[in-house]
Amino acid sequence: MSKSDHTGRGRRRARRDAPTRAPRERYEADDVRTDSDFDADAGPSRRGGRSTASRGGGVATAARPDTEEAESEGARGGRSAGRGRRGGAGQSRRGGRSGSPVDPVAKFSASALRRVSVLGDRPSQVVYNLAEQSTRTYGTRILAILLVLCLTALVALLGVLTYQLATDTVEGTGSGGSSAIVAPPEGHSTLVPELYQAQPQDDAFEPIAERPEGAGPIPEDDLFGSDTEELELDGQKLVRDQSQTTDTCTSMVWGEGVAESLVEGECTSAASAVYLDSDTEYIAQFNLFDLSSQDSAASVAEALNPDEASTAPGFLLPQKGGVDGLHKDYSQATAQVMGHYLAVYWVARTDGAEPGDDDTLSTLNVAAMNASTWVYRQVGEAEQK
Structure with a gap:
């Protein structure tokens, strides 16, 4: 093996064994220096010494004879001197640049490197x-x-x-009846009867004491059929003038006490009809209320009583205008509890005058009770079930 082969092999081994140097970065406000600058600062002796030591080791291992060692030492000395000259030249060149202005590109590169370093690379x-x-x-x-x-x-x-x-x-509409009080119209009549009678409960209406589940409203056509178009008693006759039904019971009364009793009694529907005699001297009004039970009907009858001090004033609203009867002066009424229904019959002279010794008004009051024939039919149907 030639001397040159030994020498080259030693150099390559020295380069492999030498530790890798990490680049050092220094940033100054007026300069940017690279790895070559740091190497130049080390000086020719530093760079040359490191190269000589590493390479010398490689040569000592490869070449044993004295002649080979002498030649290797001479070669290394020449290379070290060359590196020293290059180091000095580098220092002189760097010294010449120190006074020159900083390159903007270098500043930007330094700033970018700082950001990368701060962000953790x-x-x-x-x-x-x-x-x-x-x-x-x-x-x-x-x-x-x-x-x-x-x-x-x-x-x-x-x-x-x-x-x-x-x-x-x-x-307050619907099959369940009214759940609120409907205020009467402005200027409504506040007449209460001079004579008010509440008939005692009759056991004949026991079959309809409770309103059945799912019962519908009062049927106007059945209640006000042909059999109740005319009402007659003892030669006195009344002819139906008008009729109506509603599912808002409180719209047919005035007075807070009466209206509240209808709401509490779960009134679902009500009916009204007005009758006149042939000479238009007398007027009669029939009202029917459909309540939840017999007791509820009795409570409403009590609330209608003008002589009852425990209840607030209130009564039926007259359904026909243009006449004085039932709007002012004298009138009389009868209330009858018919199972879960409450029927009220209210009569007066059309001029509102008192009856005196004439009993015609009392006779017409009883005749008006025939207007509730449909309720009796309800009792018969309930008994058959």
Whole structure:
């Protein structure tokens, strides 16, 4: 093996064994220095000494003879001198640059290197984190908007439900009857009868003492059929002038006490008819209320009694205008509990005058009771069940 082969092999081994040097970075406000500058600062002796030591070791291992060692030492000395000259030249060149202005590109590179160092040499991970945070912020905003819209819709729904409940309370219509008091019209009559009688409960109406489940409202056609179009007794005759039915019972009365008794008694429907005699000297009004039970009907009859001090004033509203009777002056009435129904018969002279010794008014009061023939039929049907 030649001397040159030994020498080259020793150099390569020295280079492998030498530790890898990490680049050093220094940043100053007025200069940017690279690895070559740091190597130049070390001087020719430092660089040359390190090279000589490493390479010398390689040569000593490869070449044993004295002649080979001498030649290797001469070669290394020449190379060390060359490196020293290059180091000195580098120092002179660096010294010449120290007074020159800083290159803007170098400043930008130094700033970029600082950012990379501060971010932990992982700029891509930081960018990913920033993007993820931006996505989360956007999602949070969308969620907040959706929550606001849901709350707005909920408030609107509650408003609609509240309005519907309020409307149902005021109107009080439906199969369940009125659940609120309907105020009487302005200027309504507040007449109460001079004579009021409440008939005692009759056991004949026991089959209909309770209103059956699912019972419908009072049928106007059946209640006011042809058999009740004319009512006659002892030569006195009344002819039906008008009739109506309603599921708002309180619309046929005035007075808070009477209206409350109808609501508490679960009145589901009511009917009314007005009768006149052939000479239009007398007027009679028939009212029928459908309540939940016999006891409820009795409570309403008590509330209608103008002589009852424990109840507030109140009575029926007259259904026919244009006549004085039932609007003012004298009148008389009779209430009869007929199972869960309450029938009221109210009569007067059309001019409102007192009857005196004439008993015609009393006769017509009894004749008006024939208007409730339909209730008797209800008793017969209940007994057959």
